[in-house]
Amino acid sequence: MPKHLTAAQVDHYRDRGYIAPLDLLTASETAEARAKLEAYEARSGGPLGGAQRAGGHLLWPWIDELMRHETLLDAVEDLIGPDILCWNSIFWIKEANSPSYVGWHQDLEYWGLDNDELVSAWIALSPASEAAGAMSVLPGSHRELLSHDETYHADNMLTRGQELKIDVSQREVASMALEPGQMSMHNVRLAHGSGPNTTDDRRIGISLQYMPTRTKQLLVDWDFATLVRGTDDYGNFELTPRPQSDFDPVAVEFHQRAGVALRELLYQGAERPPERAPTL
Numbered sequence: 437m438p439k440h441l442t443a444a445q446v447d448h449y450r451d452r453g454y455i456a457p458l459d460l461l462t463a464s465e466t467a468e469a470r471a472k473l474e475a476y477e478a479r480s481g482g483p484l485g486g487a488q489r490a491g492g493h494l495l496w497p498w499i500d501e502l503m504r505h506e507t508l509l510d511a512v513e514d515l516i517g518p519d520i521l522c523w524n525s526i527f528w529i530k531e532a533n534s535p536s537y538v539g540w541h542q543d544l545e546y547w548g549l550d551n552d553e554l555v556s557a558w559i560a561l562s563p564a565s566e567a568a569g570a571m572s573v574l575p576g577s578h579r580e581l582l583s584h585d586e587t588y589h590a591d592n593m594l595t596r597g598q599e600l601k602i603d604v605s606q607r608e609v610a611s612m613a614l615e616p617g618q619m620s621m622h623n624v625r626l627a628h629g630s631g632p633n634t635t636d637d638r639r640i641g642i643s644l645q646y647m648p649t650r651t652k653q654l655l656v657d658w659d660f661a662t663l664v665r666g667t668d669d670y671g672n673f674e675l676t677p678r679p680q681s682d683f684d685p686v687a688v689e690f691h692q693r694a695g696v697a698l699r700e701l702l703y704q705g706a707e708r709p710p711e712r713a714p715t716l
């Protein structure tokens with residue numbers, strides 16, 4: 437008996453590789469989260485970027501709490517069972533009327549994780565309509581292993597500017613447009629991407645990557661994750677500290693180590709040296 441999803445939603449996820457939209461945050465919770473992000477941006481002098489896009493759950497308690505949201509974890513548990521690690525959190529912000537896009541890609545190839553059960557939850561903190569550059573997916577592509585070009589295109593938000601080598605126009609494409617406070621969930625092997633933001637508002641999303649505790653990291657010697665539910669009987673990842681306040685020194689020190697490790701992982705075998713902060 438699923439805890440949050442319907443049996444039909446679980447079947448859809450297994451068969452098509454995604455579920456969207458799902459209601460998660462209330463309007464006031466969403467506004468509060470956005471206000472926290474934008475208050476920090478106002479204080480720090482500009483849009484969040486660089487190394488702060490990844491691992492925000494180590495810098496700000498509100499993201500740590502979002503990562504542990506009970507309804508979200510119930511939905512994740514319905515898909516991967518009760519012992520759950522969260523690998524990372526990543527901000528995906530496209531400024532108003534910006535050309536930033538995310539090339540069509542599958543994530544698993546780059547992450548070094550040994551199983552394809554990982555679930556990415558993407559939460560909208562502002563409108564993620566098609567005009568704003570919502571994510572789209574190729575339904576069912578989580579059963580294929582596709583290869584990528586690495587374009588390093590300046591507007592492609594991915595670490596290496598990845599782009600699938602296939603002709604997407606020949607495929608079925610499904611939009612995962614979201615209202616603020618809604619989320620989508622997709623299997624990390626599902627091909628996905630998103631276009632530019634043509635609206636006058638920012639498109640703000642945060643993605644959280646959940647995995648069963650039995651997952652192993654195969655590409656690098658050290659990796660980290662957050663135990664968000666159940667028990668970790670495997671110890672394959674160093675468990676993150678919880679920030680007790682914004683920029684808690686213990687968690688900030690961990691965030692710095694985590695950033696170095698993520699850079700090493702995501703640029704492994706890359707044609708070009710690390711020029712931009714790694715995200716995914």
Ligand SMILES: O=C(O)CCC(=O)C(=O)O
Pocket residue numbers: 528538543556558569570571628629630641643716
């Ligand atoms: O935000 C986007 O448009 C893409 C995000 C993404 O690639 C992901 O969450 O895996």
